[in-house]
Amino acid sequence: xxxxxxxxxxxxxxxxxxxxxxxxxxxxxxxxxxxxxxxxxxxxxxxxxxxxxxxxxxxxxxxxxxxxxxxxxxxxxxxxxxxxxxxxxxxxxxxxxxxxxxxxxxxxxxxxxxxxxxxxxxxxxxxxxxxxxxxxxxxxxxxxxxxxxxxxxxxxxxxxxxxxxxxxxxxxxxxxxxxxxxxxxxxxxxxxxxxxxxxxxxxxxxxxxxxxxxxxxxxxxxxxxxxxxxxxxxxxxxxxxxxxxxxxxxxxxxxx
Numbered sequence: 001x002x003x004x005x006x007x008x009x010x011x012x013x014x015x016x017x018x019x020x021x022x023x024x025x026x027x028x029x030x031x032x033x034x035x036x037x038x039x040x041x042x043x044x045x046x047x048x049x050x051x052x053x054x055x056x057x058x059x060x061x062x063x064x065x066x067x068x069x070x071x072x073x074x075x076x077x078x079x080x081x082x083x084x085x086x087x088x089x090x091x092x093x094x095x096x097x098x099x100x101x102x103x104x105x106x107x108x109x110x111x112x113x114x115x116x117x118x119x120x121x122x123x124x125x126x127x128x129x130x131x132x133x134x135x136x137x138x139x140x141x142x143x144x145x146x147x148x149x150x151x152x153x154x155x156x157x158x159x160x161x162x163x164x165x166x167x168x169x170x171x172x173x174x175x176x177x178x179x180x181x182x183x184x185x186x187x188x189x190x191x192x193x194x195x196x197x198x199x200x201x202x203x204x205x206x207x208x209x210x211x212x213x214x215x216x217x218x219x220x221x222x223x224x225x226x227x228x229x230x231x232x233x234x235x236x237x238x239x240x241x242x243x244x245x246x247x248x249x250x251x252x253x254x255x256x
Contacts, residue, residue, distance in 0.1 A: 003031040003088075003130075004068070004176075005150035006091060006094065008068055008069075008097070009068055009069040009091070010066060010069075010094055010097075010098040010243070011068075011098075012064070012065040012068035012071075013065060013069050013071075013072060013073065013095055013099050013102065013107050014099075014102040014105075015052070015064055015077065015100040015102065016061040016062065016064045016065030016069070016071050016073050016200075017061060017073045017098070017099045017101075017103050017106070017201060017205075018102040018103075018105055018106045019057070019060050019061045019101075019102075019106075020058060020060070020061035020073055020106070020123050020202065021057070021062050021084065021102065021103045021107060021110070021202060021205070021206060022055045022057075022109060022110060023053060023054075023056060023057035023061075024053060024057040024058075024202070025029055025110045025131060025132050025206060026110050026113075027045075027049055027050055027052075027053025027054065027057070028050055028130075028131045028132075029110055029131050029232065030044040030045065030048060030049070030132050031044055031045050031047075031049055031050055031116070032121075032128065032130070033114055033117040033120075033121050033128075033131070034117065035117065035145075037209070047191070048061075050187070051184050051186060052187050053070030053188035053190065054183055054187055055181060055182075055183045055187070056180060057156065057180075058073070058179060058180045058183045058240060059176045059177050059179065059180030060182070060221045062071050062175070062179060063171075063176050065101035066175075066176060069095070070098070071176070071236060072095055072197070073099060073201070073202075074079075074155050074159065074199040074200070074201060074202065074234075075092075075095075075096040075097065075099060075200045075234075076156070076198070076200060076234040076235050076237070076238030077139070077157065077238065078092050078095045078096055078099075079159065079235055079238060079239065080157050080228070080234075080238045080239055080241075080242040081090060081238040083239060083242065084161075084242045084243070084246050093098070095244035096150075096200075099201035099205070100200075100201045100204055100205040100208075101205065102201075102205065102211050103202055103204070103205025103206055104199045104205040104208055104240075106131045106205075106207065106224055107205065107206035107209035108209050108213075109215060110131075111132075111227060111247070112129045113164065122211045122216075124216070125213070125214055125215045125216060126215075126216045126217060127217060128215070129207075129210040129215040129216075129217045129218050129219070129244050130147070130195070130217075130222075131160065132209060132210050132215075132256045133193070133197075133204075133206045133207040133210060133218070133219060133229050133230075134195030134196070134197040134203050135194070135224075135226055135228055136155050136192055136193065136194050136229065137192055137193065137194065138162030138193070139154075139224065139226070144193055144231075145193050145194030145229050145233075146227075146229050146233045147193075147233075148190055148192075148196075148235035149194055149195035149196075149198065149229060149230055149233030149234055149237060149238055149242065150233045150234075151178070151190060151237065152186050152190040152234075153173075153198040153199075153233065153235075153236075153238045153241065154196045154236070154237040154238070154240045154241035154244070155182070155186055155190070155241060155243065156182060156183070156186060156198050156237075157237070157238040157239075157240075157242045157245070158239035158241035158242070158244050158245045159179075159182045159241075160179055160182070160212075161242055161245040161250075162245060162249070163175055163178050163179060163246070165245075165247030165253070167248065167250070167253040167254060167255065168190070168253055170204040171231035183198075186190050186198060191240075194230065195230075196256070197230035197234065198234050198237070199234060200230060200234050200235065202229035203227075203231065204227065204230070204231055207219060207220055207227055210220060
């Protein structure tokens, strides 16, 4: 992609990311806000729900925007495609901005929908920003979360390149489902240290919303300074994963 009308592609990225975050943040809201175990209250699931929900969210986002914009939905994907697949650099900034905007709007919709539950569970908005964005499991060791994000996003791009490379094995319409399964696998295996954002837009757009909505533990204005990890680390990890595929595996594939 990257050769059609720019506006249409930006709308596609916006809507694809909107769907991604609506379903992804929505499942976390279900688990966190309705998972208290209060007598008489039905618990709405746990971490398994979250990993499956995010995988399905990615799949649906790709189905929404794949034909028009290529369904990047992630600045780490956009930058890797610009470096390794000839995606126009002039469109990298607009694509990333559309992804962040879609994520921001989706977070606002999720909050509006679940606002009564937020006000019941966390009336001062002091502890539930993690429904929308990610935080380190060990705040005193931020680089452990950084490494986690690098590894997770490297896996993501390595496997996306493998799945979408027709020289490897053509997969056709199964591609979105397989990429969604990749996200499930990463969440199951690398979800603990920093919430497996593996996507700067998925994290930063909703984080901006938490600031605008008045969440106190937002990672951006609360003094913790954790916001940069799920921005920088996925960009680095994505390039490493894409490079590993292109330089270690792709040269050994048949050319026809």
